Amino acid sequence: MNRFRDDRDDAVRLTPGQAAARTGHTAARSHDAVLLDVRENHEWQAGHAPGAVHQPLTLLAAGAGLPPEAQARTVVVICRSGHRSRRAAELLRALGVEAVDVRGGMQDWAAVGLPVVDSQGRNGTVA
Numbered sequence: 001m002n003r004f005r006d007d008r009d010d011a012v013r014l015t016p017g018q019a020a021a022r023t024g025h026t027a028a029r030s031h032d033a034v035l036l037d038v039r040e041n042h043e044w045q046a047g048h049a050p051g052a053v054h055q056p057l058t059l060l061a062a063g064a065g066l067p068p069e070a071q072a073r074t075v076v077v078i079c080r081s082g083h084r085s086r087r088a089a090e091l092l093r094a095l096g097v098e099a100v101d102v103r104g105g106m107q108d109w110a111a112v113g114l115p116v117v118d119s120q121g122r123n124g125t126v127a
Helices: 007-011 016-022 041-046 057-061 083-092 106-109
Strands: 033-037 072-076 099-103
Touching: 016 072, 016 099, 016 106, 057 083, 072 083, 072 106, 083 099, 083 106, 099 106
Parallel strands: 033 072, 072 099
Antiparallel strands: none
8 A cells, every 4th residue: 555645536536548438538438527638828739638628727726717618517637747637626626616637647648548639630749
């Protein structure tokens, strides 16, 4: 057992595969949640999951609301490595939003072969 890991995190943190299943990025296509990318604009433009919505953590922390596509839905939050998304999910939960975040972020998303597109819809890279 890892003494630094809190098993309570399992309820609010997903693997990339679990996140993909919840947001319709796998054959299961349950799509009961929306994927919210909280990276900065240049990171989003370089590569993001298709169908994800974008709102940088800096704007969320400043009080900006969720994009319309994410309102009144379960939100799966993702960033580059999982640190900003964890903070964003905590912030959203404090506001009453059902939110979970993705362990390992877009780096792990891409590493397991999940799709990444750039701002023009072409194959992208994770920045």
